[in-house]
Amino acid sequence: MSDGREGAVTAAPLFAGGNEGSEPRWWQRGVIYQVYPRSFQDSNGDGVGDLPGILRRLEYLKWLGADAVWISPFYPSPMRDFGYDVTDHEAVDKAFGSIVDFDAVVREAHARGIRVILDFIPNHTSNRHPWFLESRLSREAPRRDWYIWRDAAPGGGPPNNWRSAFGGSAWEWDSHTRQYYLHTFLREQPDLNWRNPAVERAMHHVVRFWLDRGADGLRVDAVQKVIKDHLFRDDPPNPAYVEGSDDPYDALLHEHSSDQPEIHDVIERMRAVVDGYGGDRVMIGEIYNEVERIVAYYGRDGRGVHFPYNFQLIKLPWDARVIDAAIRRYESLLPPGAWPNWVLGNHDRARVASRVGPAQARVAAMLLLTLRGTPTLYYGDELGMRNVDIPPERVQDPWEKNLPGRGLGRDPVRTPMQWDGSRNAGFSDVEPWLPLSRDCSRVNVRAQERDPTSMLTLHRALLALRRREPALSMGDWAPVQAEESVLAFTRSHGGTRFLVALNMGPEPASLRVGGPGTVELGTLPGSEGQPVDRTLRLRGDEGVIVRLA
Template sequence: MTHRSPDAAPWWRSAVVYQIYPRSFQDTTGDGVGDLAGIARRLDHVVALGVDAIWISPIYPSPMKDFGYDVADYCAVDPLFGTLADFDALVAAAHARGLAVLLDFVPSHTSDEHPWFRESRSSRENARRDWYVWADPAPGGGPPNNWLSEFGGPAWSLDEATGQYWLHIYLREQPALNWRNPDVQAAMLDVMRFWFDRGVDGFRVDAVEHLVPSAALTDNPPDPAWRPGMQEARALHRAYTAHQPEVFDAARAMRRVAGEYAPERLLIGEAYGTLPEVMAYYGGEGLDGFQLPFNFQLIFAEWRAESIASMVEGYEAALPAGAWPNWVMGNHDRPRIAGRIGPAQARVAAMLLMTLRGTPTIYQGEELGMVDVPIPPEMAHDPMEKNAPGQGFGRDPVRTPIPWEDGPKAGFTTDEPWLPIGGAPPVSAQAADPGSMLALYRRLTALRRAEPALSLGSYRTLACADDVLVFERRHGERRLVVALNFADAERPLAHEGPVLLSTHAGDRVAGRLAPNEGRVMEG
């Protein structure tokens, strides 16, 4: 990959990140599951989309209880996806095309099949016992406290042989590492170095908010916002399991490792929390934490112009001095944006994502306007669905394979795909259609690349009324105006500058926005 000169803005500030869920991108072995060679085969699609970096969800050896987020070996590739040689070839191919490569880093827990946990579980005296979080039963018996697993039920499982419970914020097969143990921290930081030495340009750090839960094991208080029908884990406020002070020390330690490499490598943190909690991951005055703590607000936002404007203003105001914003519409855990707000507004959402100040992340399939694909109960894979069937928590519908071509296997595989394929017209059809969602995303990324006002410029809200949000992006003397119509009806527009890009084809009426239209105009 060609990096910018040291005196230029870091490459990731003007970049667009594209998340690849490898199981569902492209299969080359005929087993119905995507692989590393498949990613390499489809890099031309990524390049044509106009993004700058790919983030690859976990590819490590794993029993796949949580589809790779239960890691059995941090320094290898699961045979399902290929080999280390395949990974090296993918990195080389991506760099040759000017693409950065980011990996998922899963530091808070391993698989229960990881050799470290097998040793830790073997006896209380084992040298690796303290590598995981163990605790005695409560005085009256049962789990040490009331902490809940994100997947339902207690966050503790009893090891009958040793008489203690192990902590698992997620599945019982995902025991929590003890980051208070210096040996654990050193081992995990060495994992980062292993992949950095292979050419990785950064990491998306998984579930970092749970990295160092309270050592006092204090009960979490009830969450008054919880209602029946919500996830069981949300019944308690995560006061003692998330965003503890030691988490931010760990983030700074990871950043120091990233800083050992020239140029400094990128760290994106996954931390769901309040705005102040998320901002803390940037670090102190020196911004010595993650460069980009993920901003998930658009995933949960009420889709109204006024709500979006207020959210953007609040986020911009909360950023520490010098911190760089970022935006994301969806990921492998959350319902797809096109299904949440409908296909017409999904085009407005695409323009919003690509024109706000900050680094955007596209989840694979968003560029096609994919919606969640219904999964028959007998085909469900996700433990979120299996543990609470029929309650709508399953993530399989957002993880379905990319439809590349027409036909029953959609060019994804020659065998039965691991999940049903659908959710959008195929890439081949959209690439040939100038009015497609794919064509719109390509135009948006091209405009963003051509206009520093969009990639690096300042942000200012100009107006927000009657379902229309209008904002300014400015870089030097160059001023652009973005107008977004959140209504399914025509709306007046005061600004009438030359139109650089519209979500709609055909003629435009001066002073009027078409229903569900977004425009980028000269100032």
């Protein structure tokens, strides 16, 4: 049959250093589920989620069909940036439990066939980290060069115009040693100097510590920021910046403060540490950049990260033609053998149900879980959780506190997981650290688990189908010509082919199909088992997976 396919992309062997010609790795077949530990499950009645809470909910992750759990930071921290300001990279903050609890999570997750991925934070530490406390003792301190210190500019003021991602200058004056230190994020998060080999050795030790304890991989935070221009040149202005409406950080093009050529050498050496534990560990990079730059992080001959997170579905307008073009371009830019990935939500960006609406969130789930590559699912998105309005007196996020009224705060996407309709939604016996959504009495696991039309049931069905059908997890991908609000593509493996057709608008639409098939799964009730011949008719806000004859 003719289904409008244009240039199928075949699943190629892995990069050099992988397992060419052998079975796909677990992280290629599987689905990653991100847990923000403060908000997943409180086990001790303090209103904050913890590792024992994750342990308690592992059976849910198995039931859902997740293959791996990525746990956001749980390291000792003053919590100025809620765990991303680390004081000890090789321990667990008491708010989250203990190292014994971590070991239990790994052991019990593995017993259920679930891998464990940790956040690794290489760019910075807390300003209370022993390394930084020693660094700021004097200009001659043994660890002075572990951080980035600079004299004031001629005439005074910061050494250059680099900006902090959380507002203001990226430089903080230290009156004791009379120099500035660099902080790409909060002033309480001084940047490490990765041009110092001692820093790199120390951070590699951190990687080995967690891999030795059974972690299956790392999500490397803000990795493109790790190396800066050695001449400390000013960043140029961004001509597209709109004063007063855009994030002030975007007023500059970060040509010198980020994404430097030497970062790829750093990543190669980090990857070598991970590869030393065998081919079953994974290293994922967090890179917010244009897709042309993102794909560079696969590295030379595939010696970079196993995959850099691809955030296009978070950032792009929810428009079928825009997203179709983006998928095609991404696939065309991937280096030979590179493994793609897709993300719909995370702890930093608005929830998908708030971005596109509850109806289209179902379509988005089908898109995420049928595209070629590894999908990452953010906790609560499988329920259709939406952003929660945070009263000013309950705001926790330093980004919102530093730049109030800009809508940059991340608290609305970090609210507690909604487990049931009880008080505090089954998350805690006491008031949680962030407020719950007003709809938590109906948008929760208990209410949706037995509802055949629920968002949770749809996710379980999609995950089960993806696991059951290699065409949807490991198969080839090819775009299908569609018009207006319809996005379509095929997935194929062996003799099995599926057509995925998604109506990304509220009005009915149709797609010409060159031959017969049967709807395997739909986002709306009543479509499964329906025959398809020459024309596939889609209701508004409907997606279907068609098994082609």
